[in-house]
Amino acid sequence: MHKLSPLALAVAGSFFVSPLVFSAEDVTKEEQKIEKIQVTGSRIKGVDLEGTQPLVVISADDIKNSGASTIYDLLKDVGQLRGGSGTFSTSESGATSNSTPAGQAAASLRGLGPAATLTLINGRRVAASSFASGTQNFVDINSIPLAAIERVEVLATGASAIYGADAVAGVINYILKKDYQGAELNASYGNSTASSNEGKYNLNLVVGTELAGGNLTFFADHFDRKGFSAQDRDVTRTPLLESSYSYLPKTAPNIYYYSAVDGNEFATPGCPTALVTTELGEQICAYYPNEDDQLDTPFESSSAGFIFDVELGDVNWTTDVFISKTKSTSQSSPAPIDQVDDSEGPFADETVLDIFSDAVRNDILDRIYVDPFDTIAGRTLYGFQFDARFATPRTVEIDNTSLRLVSALAGDLGDWSWETAVTLSRSESEQTAIAGVYNRYKFHAALAGELCSNGTIASYDENSDSLSCSGPIYNPFLFGDSANDALLALAQERPTRDGESTVYGWDARISGDIGEFNGNIIGSAFGVELRKEEITDSPSANSKANAANGYLVDVFGFGSSESAADRSQWAAFAEFYIPLTSTLDLQVAGRYDNYNDFGSTFNPKVAFSWRPVEELVVRASWATSFRAPSLTQAGVKLRTTTASFDCGANQAVADLYCEGDGTERSNNVLELGNPSLQAEESESVSVGFGWSPTQNTTLTVDYWQFKHDRLVDTDMTAVLAAAITDSSLRHCGLVPDGEQGISYDPDLCDVTDLSDNTIEDAGANLSEILAAWIDYDEPRFNELPLYRDHVLLLQNTGEQNVSGIDIAFDQRFDFASGNLKLSFDATHYLSFERNRPGSDFIEELAGTWRYPENIASLGLSWSGDAFFTSLTAYYTSAYADDISGLRGREMDELDALGALNENGERDVSAWTTVRANIGYDFANASISLNVDNLFDRDPPRAYGSSRGFDSINHDALGRNYRVSFSYRF
Known part of the structure; x- marks a missing residue:
């Protein structure tokens, strides 16, 4: 028997969210069942491996006392996440293709991204969401029913040598309840203490009973949460900066500057808010995204399943099945109204001004040019250009269904333990746009009176100068008129998106002793795996771009991500636990993975643990890991999205495209998948110690480091830089089908450099072409005019290198009436280097926007025979505000407010919140109250976010509570 030392148990316990302390009786019980123990991070059963790696364990009691209703709620305060x-x-969800899919959530260890964290249930894989976040596939943790979870084990170090792909930053393993006896009903209700209603309730039932000679554990769970809007809080209701406006209002359109006689935009009557004076001295009606920002989506989930475990002679058969259904609705700001070809400033017929008084109408006509414009049907009308967006936010509804089936056989073959299982895991998603999405052609037909009452577009007979049907002209300046609104409703579309992601798997493992070394037994594990993965993401035709329609999606402001891919993989692994001496242990593991698309990879791991004295363990590990290109990245056919380029990373790009300034710009792009992508690679190092001078005291300190290379992304900055000398990347107008590169305003080819080269010609001097363009067009901004739908190929283009220190301290004080526990947990980021978005420039992120250097929690808890209570403070240190991408007018306002320091920078303040928990255990029941953000702290101001705060590291919900009741039958 390989013993678990009291120190090892204490070290493992030191990482629990709510610290657990093992008594001598607990240790004896652990030793009695030692042959069945297997911890995350190893496939070897029954050996003391806790000391070789830092492991966070969230126990059943921790889950009960956390106040969590979902897996995300449970994990959000774990330091490593x-x-x-x-x-x-869901606070990051939106209604556009590059948003987080509505109602879904993901966990990311060490900030390396959700695709770099492997999610397991009972040690086996889970199908990724069919809807990627960007192009990163991820496991939707909202689809995992909390009621079925016995505990969660978090290993924040590279683990591909054990588990294969995606374990770059580590593994989160959800352990299901098993061999449950009795029944338990849990009910909870929560809400904020604000006047608005953010209510949520949760009901779940767990039943365990003997059946057919085995044990059946059944669970069912239902959770429902209302939405939460920026308009529900004073701190988010209005923008922090008046200058953070958009020229595109929801009401009272502005006159586009091309139609204005003096070249300046101006507002028309009816703006519901005070007019804004722009940096050009214009008076416009403005829009702020706070008006429609949804800070948390309404969300509903239902799940049910069972785990059946039975002994069939010498073989144990275990089957677990669950199905989970979630539903959510999310929204993004109303879509901008553009011309049919996606350029700014749609035309309105001059007669729309007739709704105003003669004086107002004549004043507007005196200030604008009335020009001819072509309609959808082919007529020529006279009108002017305006700037506006639709009044209704883009809104989508998503239904997701997740299914998991695992059936495993296990037993002993002599002194060896064996196990084999088949796995089926599937995620199906359906999305429908239910509001705020309009057909561009029908809308422009309505603007010209060419939209028929049945929703079709009229045809025009030039010979008779007649339309096949005539309708009223839609008036974008008229609001609250039922007939006008009904005309707009004819142009509404309901694009859909259907996705399916499936994992089929089979594995076989064996674990046992293979010999002795220096009188100590060597433990080992071997295994093979087969896996097939499939994914499809199929949007409806009206939300897809293609070359045939000039890459114009039928609807405004709503793109899509179309992909289809599959792959098969096989792997073999071996792991050895070698006690080199009585105090020094070695863990060695290696795994070979072979994929049918990108090839093969081998990943080793070496870990040591040294116990010079019983109270101290020193540990170190080194491992390599990999992340296979996601099926979305490999199989994207065409994805409409936006991409940033960074003029601060390349001065040549800045001079041509940003008037020499180091700002970031965003453009509409088309992303293409790349079947030639290679796997991302990672190397991780961890060194630390655990010291337990008494049974009630534990201190652990760990240094960790990750080097993550060949990240998959698009790099528009690099493409713009390459296009300076590579003419194949430069295109006047749309990028031709089958080619890649940058799309320029078609009129740019009307000018040449001093050698008579256009921008499409090899050897063209782009600086001379820019000068010629300025003379020719007298543009508003002195930069090369980009057009739309630049075509970019996903590439292995980036890297990120991260290092830090984890510290955990645990102290228990025993009294006759109960025990008092003090726990402290902290993470300090030493460095976080990563490519700047859209650039090959490496920047230091630690201490910058959304990357606090220090994260900590301090807890004090009391547990008696029946009464329990705790108080925990969560701390996030200050970090730099993201003001580098702000416009000049915003920086001027910040300076006027005195918000900038002497270097022209500012920090988002440190934030500390407190969670309180109090409860009582009765004979067959328990009741508890959790209060988050006890002192109702507002999130620190963040001027770099349109929300006014950092919704990843902070939240604006304020004080909120959850009352829970459990009854055991």
């Missing part, structure tokens, strides 16, 4: 922008929830 805090910081950075990787972990996301």
Whole structure:
């Protein structure tokens, strides 16, 4: 028997969210069942491996006392998952293709991204969401029913040598309840203490009973949460900066500057808010995204399943099945109204001004040019250009169904333990746009009176100068008129998106002793795996771009991501636990993975643990890991999205496209998948110690480091830089089908450099072409005019290198009436280097926007025979505000407010919130109250976010509570 030392148990316990302390009786019980123990991070059963790696364990009691209603709620305060922008929830959901899918959430270790964190249930894989976040596939943790979870084990170090792909930053393993006896009903209700209603309730039932000679554990869970809007809080209701406006209002359109006689935009009557004076001295009606920002989506989930475990002679058969259904609705700001070809400033017929008084109408006509414009049907009308967006936010509804089936056989073959299982895991999603999405052609037909009452577009007979049908002209300046609104409704579309992601798997493992070394037994594990993955993401035709329609999606402001891919893979692994001496242990593992698309990879791991004295363990590990290109990245056919380019990373790009300034710009692009993508690679190092001078005291300190290379992304900055000398990347107008590169305003080819080259010609001097363009067009901004739908190929283009220190301290004080526990947990990021978005420039992120250097929690808890209570403070240190991408007018306002320091920078303040928990255990029941953000702290101001705060590291919900009741039958 390989013993678990009291120190090892204490070290493992030191990482629990609510610290557990093992008594001598507990240790004896652990030793009695030692042959069945297997911890996350190893496939070897029954050996003391806790000391070789830092493991966070969230126990059943921790789950009960956390106040969590979902897996995301449970994980959001775990230090290894805090910081950075990787972990996301429904607070980041939106109604556009590059948003987090509504109602879904993901966990990311060390801020390396959700695709770099492997999600397991009972040690086996889970199908990724069929709807990627960007192009990163991720496991939707909202689809995992909390009621079925016995505990969660978090290993925040590279683990591909054990588990294969995606374990770059580590593994989160959800362990299901098994061999449950009795029945338990749990009910909870929560809400904020604000006047608005953010109510949520949760009901779940767990039943365990003997059946057919085995044990059946059944669970059912239902959760429902209302939405939460920026308009529900004073801190988010209005923008922090008046200058953070958009020229595109929801009401009272502005006159587009091309139609204005003096070249300046101006507002028309009816703006519901005070007019804004722009940096050009214009008076416009403005829009702020706070008006329609949804801070948390309404969300509903229902799940049910069972785990059946039975002994069939010498073989144990275990089957677990669950199905989960979630539903959510999310929205994004109303779509901009553009011309049919996606350029700014749609035309309105001059007669729309007739709704105003003669004085107002004549004043507007005196200030504008009335020009001819072509209609959808082919007529020529006279009118002017305006700037506006639709009044209704883009709104989508998503239904997701997740299914998991695992059936495993296990037993002993002599002194060896064996196990084999088949796995089926599937995620199906359906999305429908239910509001705020309009057909561009029908809308422009309505603007010209060419939209028929049945929703079709009229045809025009030039010979008779007649339309096949005539309708009223839609008036974008008229609001609250039922007939006008009904005409707009004819142009509404309901694009859909259907996705399916499936994992089929088979594995076989064997674990046992293979010999002795220096009188100590060597433990080992071997295994093979086969896996097939499939994914499809199929949008409806009216939301897809293609070359045939000039890459114009039928609807405004709503793109799509179309992909289809599959792959098969096989792997073999071996792991050895070698006690080199009585105090020094070695873990060695290696795994070979072979994929039918990108090839093969081998990943090793070496870990040591040294116990010079019983109270101290020193540990170190080194491993390599990999992440296979996601099926979405490999199989994207065409994805409409936006991409940033960074003029601060390349001065040549800045001089041509940003008037020499180091700002970031965003453009509409088309992303293409790349079947030639290679796997991302990672190397991780961890060194630390655990010291337990007494049974009630534990201190652990761990240094960790990740080097993550060949990240998959698009790099528009690099493409713009390459296009300076590579003419194949430069296109006047749309990029031709089958080619890649940058799309320029078609009129740019009307000018040449001093050698008579256009921008499409090899050897063209782009600086001379820019000068010629300025003379020719007298543009508003002195930069090369980009057009739309630049075509970019996903590439292995980036890297990120991260290092830090984890510290955990645990102290228990025993009294006759109960025990008092003090726990402290902290993570300090030493460095976080990553490519700047859209650039090959490496920047230091630690201490910058969304990357706090220090994250900590301090807890004090009391547990008696029946009464329990705790108080925990969560701390996030200050970090730099994201003001580098702000416009000049915004920086001027910040300076006038005195918000900038002497270097022209500012920090988002440190934030500390407190969670309180109090409860009582009766004979067959328990009741508890959790209060988050006890002192109702507002999130720190963040001027770099349109929300006014960082919704990843902070939240604006304020004080909120949850009352829970459990009854055991």
